[in-house]
Amino acid sequence: MLNDRQTKLLKIIVEDYVKTARPVSSKAICDILNCSSATIRNEMSYLEETGLLEKTHISSGRVPSEKGYRYYVDHILEPRELNGEDMLKLQTIVNNSSLMLDDYITKSMEIVSEMTNLTAIVLGKSSKDNCVSKVEVVPINEHNLIAIVITDKGHVEHKNLTIKENVSINDIKQTVDLINKMIIGTQLNEVGKVLEYEVKPIIAKYVKQHEVLYNAFYTAFTDFAKESVTMTGRKNMLMQPEFNNADKIRDIISKFEDKEIVDKIEENDNGINIYIGSETEFDDDVTIVKMKYEANGEEGTIALVGPKRMEYDKVIALLEYIKENMKEGK
Amino acid sequence: MLNDRQTKLLKIIVEDYVKTARPVSSKAICDILNCSSATIRNEMSYLEETGLLEKTHISSGRVPSEKGYRYYVDHILEPRELNGEDMLKLQTIVNNSSLMLDDYITKSMEIVSEMTNLTAIVLGKSSKDNCVSKVEVVPINEHNLIAIVITDKGHVEHKNLTIKENVSINDIKQTVDLINKMIIGTQLNEVGKVLEYEVKPIIAKYVKQHEVLYNAFYTAFTDFAKESVTMTGRKNMLMQPEFNNADKIRDIISKFEDKEIVDKIEENDNGINIYIGSETEFDDDVTIVKMKYEANGEEGTIALVGPKRMEYDKVIALLEYIKENMKEGK
């Protein structure tokens, strides 16, 4: 455990480094803590032994280590009110009452990304556990149909179906009716099974072109559980000095394009979770701050990605502000 | 105009540089053209005078200039058949008959991006001139509705509407019926006007909560004309040596995130258009190859973005292959 002065020292170093991106020297601190630089150095070297600080080279100033940030986030960080200026910027969106939840979130995160120079990620809806509440099929022309599925939580998915062979409108209608009967109330990610084991045997009996129809609907429905991801402000984040080398940027851009890695961001408990450096799947210099939300029956995850060296208190305040304001009747 | 040997020389230099990314020396060429390096140098310096070649520094080999690439593309480039291996990779997608046009294009472009190390952009549908063919409204709960619009060309757009005040189901039904009557057949980008000047006055007379309803529908419909953009393989492109400096990558990533610039890619004539270096809005090292397509009544633009130093013949062959195969009954 750290004593009072050590805690203060760590706090100062983290916050100074976050601001300036330069290693913090003992000399710079002695004014603030009212003691000589030598004393600071003694304390610094203790914090280094503990693994909370690091040097970039033997005679450099100190920089918070991953463990240092973690300690700062867990024990030192004080909750902070959003400052007036930032609040004002978000207010226009909060007050725009015609905005649906999704748009409110996306737009807020766009602004937050600009304010913080972090990449904002909005992970859609996790509609896997939505239940089908209505299926509708609209014919476009001879060979093309549109299947529309609406879930109980208000998500809509649609897909165009192409049916090469000639299939009678009646057969289509029968199939849709059957599907409507059998899969309403089913969770989206269960629909595939129900189609295969319950619907298929029945339409095989009663519908002529059953195979063509079954295949078309099967692929349509099993595609539905997909998630949506939006990402804004990659550029903002990449301007940070920790990413001023081409290979690092390439690596991070690649990871952003990797569906697997981005999808994993979703797994988390409620509230705000912070993953620092090696705790992320991105890069040792990266921190991910993510928050699950649930409002209006919809749920999803929003996340901010950026350098470890970020303004944790501000980021938390912003996310909480977004969450607060989505409760109030969006 | 270039003589035969000069044309050959330019062709060799372009193609060699495309392959190796290194300035081409006179010595490397003399074997191919059966003459000494000094002769080649004479010809090279002529091509440099003409502005078709450049040196990276005074004693370096030659590199095609922007004008050189342009000349190559306009006069030297020979149409090339897709090689068997590449064709095979695309075949699986072409043969997947359950794929709709949109998915066929997106998936093909993903593969093309990997094969060429270029960024693939699919610019959606330009559905502005689609006509509304059906409007449907599905209630989710007291305050939320889903409006679904289907166009004659088979696009589906949907939007959640929130209606804060209490509005009777009957009023909603009346409004929807009216909308259905009045806007079917209207182009998507005209719907706003029709709503304002034709629908609004009528519902103002007959529907109680007309303002709330009108506003909800108005914002819903006017949002519909939006376009979709998908982009894959940024990472592939950024691995190219011309982008091995952090600032250049940042700049290009920024441009990719700039809606204005990306949208502009759409403006082009039919066929394949090639924009080299300063002709693009991206960077002097960048080339954009884009192609408008029209099939099934849908139209859109696909584009490949990468370094000027790209395999133009291969890229063209790939795009043409995609276009060919979308005609055959997707």
Added chain:
DNA sequence: TTTAGCACTCATATATTGACAATGCTAACA
């Protein structure tokens, strides 16, 4: 018109240097 030969130029890589910014350590001090 082509070519061999040579001087020249520049990129790239590596080493050298001095100024500077911090540190660690030690010994003295309160």
Added chain:
DNA sequence: TGTTAGCATTGTCAATATATGAGTGCTAAA
């Protein structure tokens, strides 16, 4: 026992020097 002054030490950074090699331009001869 905790704090501090002073100094040697160690590294970064930027500027400068040095060597090497690849490739050119030019000239004179074939």
